[in-house]
Amino acid sequence: MLSRECKECGEKLSAGISSCPTCGTPVARFSLGTWIIFLIIVPMFIYGYFMD
Numbered sequence: 343m344l345s346r347e348c349k350e351c352g353e354k355l356s357a358g359i360s361s362c363p364t365c366g367t368p369v370a371r372f373s374l375g376t377w378i379i380f381l382i383i384v385p386m387f388i389y390g391y392f393m394d
C-alpha cells in the first residue's frame with residue numbers, strides 16, 4: 343500500500359525521494375503521513391475558529 347510507482351515510467355519509488363531516479367519526473371510529496379497530519383490539523387483549526 344505504501345509503495346509508489348512513477349506515473350511516467352512505472353518505476354517503483356522508495357519513500358522519501360522527490361524525483362524518479364530513472365526518468366527524473368518529480369514525485370508528489372504528499373505521503374500517507376502528510377495526509378494524516380493534514381486531516382488532524384485542519385479540523386483543529388476549524389474547531390478553534392467556531393469555539394472562539
Ligand SMILES: [Zn+2]
Pocket residue numbers: 348349350351352353362363364365366367
Ligand atoms: Zn520515472
